[in-house]
Amino acid sequence: MASSRNSPQEKTSARQKTQRHNAARRLRKLYQHLVDRFGPQQWWPAKSAFEVVVGAYLTQNTAWTSVERSIANLEARGLLTPAGLRAVDEGDLQQLIRPSGFMLRKAAALKAFAGFLETHYRGNMKRLRWAATEDQARVREELLALPGVGDETADAILLYALDSPAMVVDEYLRRVTVRHGLVPERAKYAEIQAVAESAFAQDAARESREELARHYNEFHALVVQVGKAHCGRVARCEGCALEFDLRKRGVNAGASRPRGGSGKGKGPH
Ligand code: SF4
Numbered sequence: 001m002a003s004s005r006n007s008p009q010e011k012t013s014a015r016q017k018t019q020r021h022n023a024a025r026r027l028r029k030l031y032q033h034l035v036d037r038f039g040p041q042q043w044w045p046a047k048s049a050f051e052v053v054v055g056a057y058l059t060q061n062t063a064w065t066s067v068e069r070s071i072a073n074l075e076a077r078g079l080l081t082p083a084g085l086r087a088v089d090e091g092d093l094q095q096l097i098r099p100s101g102f103m104l105r106k107a108a109a110l111k112a113f114a115g116f117l118e119t120h121y122r123g124n125m126k127r128l129r130w131a132a133t134e135d136q137a138r139v140r141e142e143l144l145a146l147p148g149v150g151d152e153t154a155d156a157i158l159l160y161a162l163d164s165p166a167m168v169v170d171e172y173l174r175r176v177t178v179r180h181g182l183v184p185e186r187a188k189y190a191e192i193q194a195v196a197e198s199a200f201a202q203d204a205a206r207e208s209r210e211e212l213a214r215h216y217n218e219f220h221a222l223v224v225q226v227g228k229a230h231c232g233r234v235a236r237c238e239g240c241a242l243e244f245d246l247r248k249r250g251v252n253a254g255a256s257r258p259r260g261g262s263g264k265g266k267g268p269h
Contacts, residue, residue, distance in 0.1 A: 020194065020195055020198055021198065023177075023182040023183065023195045023198075024195050024196075024198030024199040024201065025199075026180070026182060026245070027177065027180075027182055027195060027196060027199040028199040028200070029245075030176070030180065030242050030245060031199065031219055031222065033241045033242060033244070033245075034222040034223070034225070034226055034241055034242070035218075035222065036241070037226075037241035038222055038225045038226070038241070040218065041218055041221035041222055041225065047080075048080070048125075049125045049129065049161040049162065050080065050081060050082060050125050050161070051071065051080050052156075052157070052160045052161035053113060053125075053157050053161045054071065054074065054080065054085075054110060055067055055071065056153050056156040056157050056160065056161070057106055057109055057110055057113070057148060057149075057153065058070050058071070058097060058100040058106060059100070060102070060106070060148070060153065061101065061102065062100045062101050062102075066099045066100045066101065067099075067100045069099035069100070070096065070097040070098070070099045070100040073096040073097070073099070074096055074097070077096065079093075079096070082114050082117050082118065082123040082124075082125070083123060085110055085111065085113075085114035086111070086114045086115065086118060086123070090107050090108065090111055093107040093110065093111065094107040097110070105147075105148060106148065108147060108148070109146070109147050109148025109149070112146050112147050112148070113146055113149075116142070116146055120142070125161070125162075128162060129161075129162045129163065129164075132158060132162040132164040133164070133209065136158060136164050136165075136166065139158065139162070139164075140154050140155070140158060140166065143157055143158070151169065151189045151190075151193075152168060152169060152170055152189070154166075155167065155168045155169070155193075156168050159213060159216055159217060159220070160217070163209075163210060163213045164209065164213055165204070165209055165212040165213040165215075165216055166213075166216070167193045167196045167197045167200075167216055167219075167220075168216070168220050169189050169192045169193045169196065170220070170223075170224070171227075172223050172224050172226070172227030172228075172231060173192060173196065173220070173223045173227075174187075174192060175227060175231045175232075175235070176223060176226065176227070176231055176242070177192050177195065177196075179231065179235055179246075179251075180242065180245055180246065180249075180251075181249065181251065182195055183195055196219070199219075200212065200215055200216065200219070203215050226240065226241060226242065230242075
């Protein structure tokens with residue numbers, strides 16, 4: 001007869017599952033408070049899916065205002081298309097995207113994406129989008145294999161350019177989840193993503209992919225909103241829509257400064 005006692009590993013796994021479930025439930029509640037405070041958001045008003053991809057690359061470690069200048073340069077030269085980026089000389093491209101910094105690395109990465117799109121999807125963003133609808137995990141792997149694409153950029157492309165339900169974890173979401181004790185201070189990208197996705201598990205069960213993607217989109221926009229208004233490198237909790245949660249737990253987040261970036265590279269908001 002099998003023993004009813006759980007092994008230490010099983011106990012740890014069950015405990016982690018419960019912790020994640022509780023964190024997801026709390027995050028969902030925080031999300032509702034952000035909806036109530038900030039209302040519906042409008043995110044990433046790009047003219048085309050390809051422009052979103054270009055923006056996702058350019059915004060890495062850079063403020064969005066700088067990205068806008070680079071995008072305007074590309075647009076003025078008629079290069080905001082897959083064919084345009086394939087054709088342009090890499091040195092010229094570097095100069096055009098100079099305002100958003102890291103121009104050597106970013107120009108090479110953009111050229112690589114344009115080449116990848118041509119080779120695998122006949123240069124057509126609609127084909128890439130269709131592939132993501134069929135198998136989001138495979139397209140994510142393909143994106144991650146490209147130079148200059150990490151988790152956040154891959155998920156931003158999936159969500160904003162391909163309308164696929166990929167949860168984007170950025171510095172703002174990291175700050176909020178760490179400061180509210182929803183994840184450990186040194187939580188990895190996948191860990192934060194899992195908690196955030198779990199917060200939408202019920203929606204995922206009843207919504208279409210497109211609806212869920214819109215939900216993720218809205219969530220991310222609201223997190224960025226609260227990040228910009230209150231949850232910067234130093235938390236300014238007074239008056240923040242999520243302050244009630246800290247009070248309830250007797251936490252002083254003003255003293256908490258999660259490691260990591262400046263909050264740059266957060267898209268158009
Ligand atoms: S500013 Fe304070 S209350 Fe607001 S999200 Fe950040 S840690 Fe929470």
